Amino acid sequence: MINPLIKAIDEILPQTQCTKCGYDNCLSYANAIVNDKESINRCPPGGDHTIKKISKILNKEFIALDSSRGSPEIFNVASIDEEKCIGCTICIAECPTDAILGANKRMHIIITDYCTGCGLCVDKCPVSCINLENINRKWTKKHADLSRSRYNNKLIRMKKNFQQQSLMKNKLLKD
Template sequence: MPVVPGALATQIDALLPQTQCTRCGYADCAAYAQAIAEGQADINRCPPGGAQGIEKLADLLQRPAPALDPSCGAEAARERAVIDPAQCIGCTLCIQACPVDAIAGVPKRMHTVIETWCTGCTLCIQACPVDCIHMEALADPALATRTGWDAWSPAQADEARQRHARHLQRHPRQLAQAVAAESTQSLPPEAPRPADDRKAALLQAAMERARQRQHGAV
């Protein structure tokens, strides 16, 4: 019997690394899996999964394994995000951006990355308004140079999937924005977006708090 699209998407999702990095061009791994199942995306758009991941998907779908699509990025060693405590202004934008809740902190205070949870997606770097986050090699030297599934286990992927699901429950606006992403892409470049306005407002408030701290007002 042929596999129904929903069941096939679940099988495909189980073979993705769940880094939720969006490099494939979709909102998360589940969305990419659904696109593959529906024939709307190829299986070679996941740099974190690398060549091994493509081979797994090719075996499942019984098709040739193409090379990684270079437009999505290159296969590379998994890294971890690190926050510079001297530069962090406590704006919480990185906490909201992290798809697996691997960043801990509260408003107006320095945040920190939970290394064992970090998938290396780099979305926090894109969200940080003061560029205080950078990527470093994994602390474990045995993993520091490994790529694809050699550096990431199915158990870690399952845990990341669960954390991402909980993240979407806590941030339902992100889920709604992901669903509406296709329609927002049709807006002209100069059209204002609510997320951009909110980020600008948060940045302005955070910078003001930082200036007040420097002058001993807070």
Template sequence: MTKPLADILEDLLPQTQCTKCGYPACRPYAEAIAAGEADINQCPPGGIEGVRRLVSATGRTVIPINPVNGVERPRPVAVIDESLCIGCTLCIQACPVDAILGASKQMHTILPDLCTGCDLCVAPCPVDCIAMVPVTTTTGWDAWSQPEADAARARHDFRTARLARERLENDARLAAKAVQKMRDVTAETTNTPEELAEKERKRAIIAAALERARNKGTPT
């Protein structure tokens, strides 16, 4: 069975999940290349070697990295100034590969062996306590390896699945609370027109919330 082109292209990307290509992750970029909607020179972390790898699968011509997407550079690792960290968790939420440890109102720290150098944690930090520090003198794939790419991809996929599961679980909890609230409102005793009107108002609000929950995620 022939492997889909998008799968082949995804395997050739460095899996830093940095979004510099203009897509939210490496997989969407691979799909865009396969569909002819993106060029092969939009991945600075892969560098010119990454372009050559994509050429091998697409038959396109080697071209320089598009400066709009960034430049090929030594691989950096995020470093947190722990004396300034306020424990806001925004960097944790931004990290695509779960390379940051910490909790709300507690000091955070980077796991350097897991950091892909994506830069995504820098901008959200409200106290500018994160710096990107080069850890190699080589660039592109010479500063990275296939095992590191495979591990980063696995962590990204695990995180994506975990967040999706947590959203579903949260939606289920909210829906259950809404159902119970509807039961409570229905059971309320009404003696006056005003009380009846208020009861119907509450029922309408809860019914609308339940309908939104049922339609959540439904394609439009």
């Protein structure tokens, strides 16, 4: 059972899973705020709006966004330059919400509605074919809920794949 305070803070965070706060995901950051007394001002996508909400829940004084984490951002969307994409699949593995589709050695595409604009794919692309574009999207609770759900589903799938691979490996070792 998740601590209600952690759950409340996680609900406020934008769920971009961008890691700019220094944690692997939004829930880990919420947990660190509550249990490790982490600073409440480390979420650039959430900006001052999110910090104010967290400070109210925790009855703490508002502090401005830690600018070393980045600046408050417009919620961008990734796009892939088809001419440059080599189909390496690195971006697919990096995307926290499975917003990128493609196959090995084939051009990939971004599903705009699922993209959080986290930029993790941009940083990992070996041929610099991914860019973030401003589409004037206002990030809503609906976006955050969808992103959280897609992120959690990806974690479940990855865990299941790892377990299946471990079983197959054990079986091969026995044979």
